[in-house]
Amino acid sequence: MGDNRAKTLRELAERLDLSITTVSRALAGHEQIALKTRQRVSHAARELGYVPNRAARQLVSGRSGFVGLLMPIRGPNFVDSYLGEFITGLGEGLVSHGLDLFLATVQQGQNELEVLRHVVESGRADGMVVPRIAEQDPRLAYLAMQRFPSVSHGRLREPATPHNWLDSDGEAAFAEAFELLYDHGHRHIGLVTISDRMTFRHYREAGLEGAIARKGDPSVRLSVESFPRFDRPEGVAAINRLLHRDDRPTAMIGLFDEIAISILEQAARAGIDVPNDLSVIGFDNIAAGAYAPPGLTTFDARIRSSARDLAHMLVRVIENPADQPATRLVRPDLVLRASHGPAPRRPNVNE
Amino acid sequence: MGDNRAKTLRELAERLDLSITTVSRALAGHEQIALKTRQRVSHAARELGYVPNRAARQLVSGRSGFVGLLMPIRGPNFVDSYLGEFITGLGEGLVSHGLDLFLATVQQGQNELEVLRHVVESGRADGMVVPRIAEQDPRLAYLAMQRFPSVSHGRLREPATPHNWLDSDGEAAFAEAFELLYDHGHRHIGLVTISDRMTFRHYREAGLEGAIARKGDPSVRLSVESFPRFDRPEGVAAINRLLHRDDRPTAMIGLFDEIAISILEQAARAGIDVPNDLSVIGFDNIAAGAYAPPGLTTFDARIRSSARDLAHMLVRVIENPADQPATRLVRPDLVLRASHGPAPRRPNVNE
DNA sequence: TGTGAAATTGCAAACGCTTTAAATTGCTCG
DNA sequence: CGAGCAATTTAAAGCGTTTGCAATTTCACA
Incomplete structure (x- = not known):
């Protein structure tokens, strides 16, 4: 590993004897930069281990590269039994789009809506995954009002505004x-x-x-x-x-x-x-x-594959905010094991 | 919800008829700002729903407010059985320090070390949680070289450099x-x-x-x-x-x-x-x-409580990078159920 | 009422990147 | 050989904060 790495675009530009602008555009693959230059730049970037700073990029582009998942912490003995699968599926679905998942943890007693507001308004996420939908869910009302990209796992019964959701049937x-x-x-x-x-x-x-x-x-x-x-x-x-x-x-x-x-x-x-x-x-x-x-x-x-689909839906919403809301109903599979059988002959009577 | 919210420090400053500097300092609670001003500012901030932009803050402070967890995606049928608990514990431990957890997902076939490098060098995280330690783990070697705050879940046997770890005994x-x-x-x-x-x-x-x-x-x-x-x-x-x-x-x-x-x-x-x-x-x-x-x-x-401790350890490392590496060995509790018993009288012989 | 120090506030630069608008270079062709 | 145009590159502004340093205000005291 060469230790004279290029930490910033400016350093990279200086070594290449190009302007910051050109290097930025070359890395972004803009056609207007000569192909030869583009190749030279991306080669040097790799060589010098250049990794763009996310905060700077976000500050100007307005996109964070993160998707948030609202996650309330339960009491000490409750862990959502499918949290692991759900997260794995989300991660799986997001990674190919260059997005990372982060958990907006809501402490017990803390107001979930307030946490959501902070996440959204601080620009920490480009989109939100909202699980566990309640009737009249205030989180969805807020997101709709903000027109913030989101997909819920679960759906409202009578949504005031149509929303993006994926739910099991x-x-x-x-x-x-x-x-x-x-x-x-x-x-x-x-x-x-x-x-x-x-x-x-x-x-x-x-x-x-x-x-x-x-x-x-x-x-x-x-x-x-x-x-x-x-x-x-x-x-x-x-x-x-x-x-x-x-x-x-x-x-x-x-x-x-x-x-x-x-x-x-x-x-x-x-x-x-x-x-x-x-x-x-x-x-x-x-x-x-x-x-x-x-x-x-x-x-x-099918939590994992649903979560993967959910991630894809969210990506679409992020990229085309004006599209019609998408919905997806997943038909669960009956898993036949041994806890069911014919009804006992006569009605049970205790004692 | 008043709809004339203050989105930026500048807007907030204008309404208060103060400079951006003063407002920034007031919100950060600097003593040098008159108490009366500080109160006026934070009241207005709440009133106008001001939420600071994370990217801007990060760009200047260098801190992202995120902690990353390296998470390789397994094949379709493998989900770490304790991922849910682990994540819950981490979230729980981090939330009180104002940090969020994000998952650095590593796709199958993708190079985990490369993902780590990108996360670290793009400034996406202030610290990393590294699970599943292998002998000669290259991730830990990299983190040590970078002097990047991290705590591993599991430990090296003969670390070239001492590292922060928490492990079950x-x-x-x-x-x-x-x-x-x-x-x-x-x-x-x-x-x-x-x-x-x-x-x-x-x-x-x-x-x-x-x-x-x-x-x-x-x-x-x-x-x-x-x-x-x-x-x-x-x-x-x-x-x-x-x-x-x-x-x-x-x-x-x-x-x-x-x-x-x-x-x-x-x-x-x-x-x-x-x-x-x-x-x-x-x-x-x-x-x-x-x-x-x-x-x-x-x-x-005790995955969940270990993960909580691990989060606290990481926070300490982030805040005092020069401290001696901390280590913590968690003694697992024997859970006696019914799968053990006295050895059969004579040695078993098949057939 | 003027003075100096303390208390309070503000200016401006910097963080690292993207992007608009403008400048430069290279080519073609009369 | 130079005008005109396309291809390529660059300067500079701006994203929303924090912060070193400077400017302004306040106030006790002479």
Whole structure:
């Protein structure tokens, strides 16, 4: 490694006996610079290890080369189970466009919207990825108002302004889950869901309810319990309320895998055999689901490839801000494992 | 939200009828600006929603406000199982210092060192987190040469220059694993390890071998199989070579949980009962280990809190570049689950 | 009311790059 | 051989901050 590296454009220009302007243009590949010069410059740049300063470039171009991901920090025991996959997919999708991903970490108690505002207005990002969409999400309202490039993972139900989103089709998946259970003879379904106003919850619930309505079989019943999303004890309590009813459902659906796995655990504790006494279905296909006995039947939300697509969508928005908003619904794959089966012959009766 | 926001220092200064200099200093809290002025300025800044431009600030201060994490993209099916926790911990540790984390994604086939060089020399980061340390790691050599603030997750064995690192004490953990197994009567231990020259592998192997040597019991045997780290079929083959020996070990240790879980799976396929016929111990404590039957006994590497510490270390290095290199060895916690037990009475003999 | 020192504020340069507008060079052709 | 034009290169401004140094204001005190 030669140690007389060229740190700045000026140094590089001096050694080449050219002006800064010419060198800048040559490196950018402008046609107006003679081909011979362009080659000479880029050769020297490589030779002298020249790397352009990002801050300077950003200051004039207005582009940072970063895409931000809003990431609230949860309590000590909560890590989004698919964060690793999501980030990997985003990174994968961005790297080919020369963009880097950064995490706009939101501390507990800190205002997420305020963090977003700072990121956007300080120019730290050219675009934002907004996960976990809530009804009336103020982050999306802000981004729309600012006309700032963004794509959300998840969608609004009734957006005031159309926005760019990619979402998994929870509606279709939960309808499919019902069909699967119905075909196995289940007529009493339990759903364990959250009480937070996240839109993905709505779609999944609507998918289930819609499928039931469409079936038109009056013998079908749906029992629902819910709990605040990050309150684990309350979640376990909600599960057990369903599990210990006199008319326990023959099948239970967890809004997502963490819930479904908890159902498996609580059922095991209560001596309820899955799948013989109870069928369980989840959503997400997190790694643990494959191992949680007897193996969770669930839907694969394809986080990594969705995140990759999401990155590509965002790049398009950044490059063509005036385009129509793009949307993409990803159909999750049913992953058949061993936690579902035929409904028990007679309705369960505790005691 | 007033819509006549002050986007730049100049706009803010004009409305306050002060010079840019004074406003800048007031916001930075310089004593030399009258307290009354400072209050007036910061009040107006809040009122007008002024957010300083990061690029401009960076250009003059030389600091980006970012910390980078080198992240190679693996093949489509490999996601570091603890990436989510690691990133969460880093974010958590950095946010209180006003730093953001960004991911320097390295595409497959791309040269990691080259990416690092670009990140460092383009000024995109004030410090780097370097995970997965290999023997003679060229990334650390480069960072040392550049005197660029960095902390590695993992350590070199014989560093040419001392470096800042945080590592889990694999040596102690694997010694403890041996003690546990020895106390349960195991005398023939199988180790499934990788063939790559990562230093964590060395420490864990040395911990195991050292404990065996220290025990001084000639009846103890160690059988080792290894495979290239990301070659899953080869990993399964390595496991099965040990599992199907005539003199199968009574206990097997996986270099990390993914391996240990594969051992559980392969043992189950071969009808070998864990823990009655075979004890299995892993390292890392990934989520799936708790569910993989019968529940993996392993060591908790405390990824999240380690990552938080690592962030704090890096912040110190950034702020006091001249300080002595800091190092921190984290003792992993033994997590006792159900995959270990007393050695079977007589040595196993297949067929 | 004038003086000097302390307190407060401002000017201007610099950070490293991109870009507009203008200058220079090289060529073609009458 | 020089006008005219295209090809190539350059000077200079500007992006939004921070900061060394200088200028201005304030105020106690004579």
